[in-house]
Amino acid sequence: MYGAGDVRVEDAPDPVLRQPTDAIVRIVRSCVCGSDLHPYHSMPASRQGTPMGHEFLGVVEDLGAEVSALARGDLVVAPFAYSDNTCEFCREGLHTSCRNGGFWAGGEVGGGQAEAIRVPQAQGTLVKLPGVDEDSALLPSLLTLADVYGTGHHAAEQARVNARTTVAVIGDGAVGLLAVLAARQAGAERIILMGRHADRTDLGREFGATDVVAERGEEGVELVRELTGGDGTHAVLEAVGHMSAYEMAVGVVRPGGVISRVGVPQYEKAPVGFASLFGPNVTLTGGPAPVRAYIDELLPAVLDGTVEPGRVFDLTIDLEHTPDGYRAMDRREALKALIRL
């Protein structure tokens, strides 16, 4: 990406091993994330450009000397943050704060919208996909383990969603829809999806939403309150990141409830005082999902087809057409673009 609206596909040097803990992965599937649209809207023009993409699965091509648990030819998925999976934070399940971890497409690490990538901390980062081949129809769903499914799951997990919780999900992007799926898997029986794109909220209903509220702002808040006897919902999963979504979350949360944010906040300050969070004992939680911590748990139901999170992909392109994927998602013509290499 060279600036807002300016995505180019270019030849780059092949990645090579630099550390004994590295691996080189040939990418088989990648995709464009809703969060990639933030720089697509606002990045200042740059001569240098930056690699993009943080979701991929692929085949191990080369391995550093210290990577013992993987072999060349393994099909693997990578979480959107790399991590050693052994430090104190990783052991606590907070891989996004790994002492030796980091994020793709920054510094000396490439992006996932590419033919190949160098993976630091490969042993901790890459998860083998057993019994799956490069042409499997499961690949789109497996790819969601890299970010959007694990992120939706994180929202539900942090909000402690269970069979007794009513849930509101704010946002009908891929993360919002998969937060619906995760809440349903956690046992929630009442899930209100707030979103205004009927084709998306229809998929949300298939994932488990029991109610859809298309209205936004005050009007949307009122409707959710009406649906919940005036009280609001125990859990609010906020999958947008704009201040308007935060305000809706505060509006619909029940006293004693939890607002769980996984949409990257596009603001720094927000209301948290007596009138918003403190008075009604509302908890605010969430952050970048430690999806590595969730892959083992979420993988079996994807492998056996019980869940199909890959249904969020409604456009498939090749790498050359990646700029078209950004454009289609930006125009809301596509929910999420899968890149097939």
Next chain:
Amino acid sequence: MYGAGDVRVEDAPDPVLRQPTDAIVRIVRSCVCGSDLHPYHSMPASRQGTPMGHEFLGVVEDLGAEVSALARGDLVVAPFAYSDNTCEFCREGLHTSCRNGGFWAGGEVGGGQAEAIRVPQAQGTLVKLPGVDEDSALLPSLLTLADVYGTGHHAAEQARVNARTTVAVIGDGAVGLLAVLAARQAGAERIILMGRHADRTDLGREFGATDVVAERGEEGVELVRELTGGDGTHAVLEAVGHMSAYEMAVGVVRPGGVISRVGVPQYEKAPVGFASLFGPNVTLTGGPAPVRAYIDELLPAVLDGTVEPGRVFDLTIDLEHTPDGYRAMDRREALKALIRL
């Protein structure tokens, strides 16, 4: 209170039963709360004045027809919010959001800094103190169940403090010191108390603080980080309510940790974005403590003398001298003033 700095003791009509769910309590012990100092600093002058006080224990003098579980002569303690103890929110332990509840010293309900008070929802609100008489040396500790001990406990409870959590407590007022005690009771082995009044932090050490940091702001944050290997603490119990305390909390909390606020926020907006809470997956929780939910749990150790939360009282006055109690607390000459009737 008639305005900032203007507290008067006046004759008022005796309270009478209004509802069949009411009781009249003759007050035996009351006190001044740190939160009473907020209007003591800022209340606009008023001709009407407002009753004050929300912490009291006393003897039941009269009962409405629907109050079956209490008898005249019972010695009882009241939480700082009244509640029916039967509604959905009360059953969830969130008595401060009771559908039929409210707070003392507002609307038609009197204050606890008085000789007697009408108690709405008496059956749900008042807790009998078994085997305790009006002269018991336990009364100061029992009175802390009305607010400050339960509030400190709420801070630890909401932060899920346990034997594996390191804890920072911000503030050496009565609530901060009792948050130390509550964290210790919850099993925490490392408790860093941030406060700059040596006589108070000495009591904090007796309650269980393992370290004291007297410095504030950036300097205080650095010292807490040094004490925790650079990472900060899992739980931060914020018992002040000013923005500077919030900023310190954000500064000392560990990635994945919890900031639990029980100091009433004197701000509405605060940093919650990527740089403060979201990036490190920090949870913000807390609010007015549902102390009614905790009295049954906290009472036994007070009755048998295992804990002495009443040690936070370092000044005893009679009702006539209540204005002196405010003054002494405001000047930091007293930690907390007990009113003995």
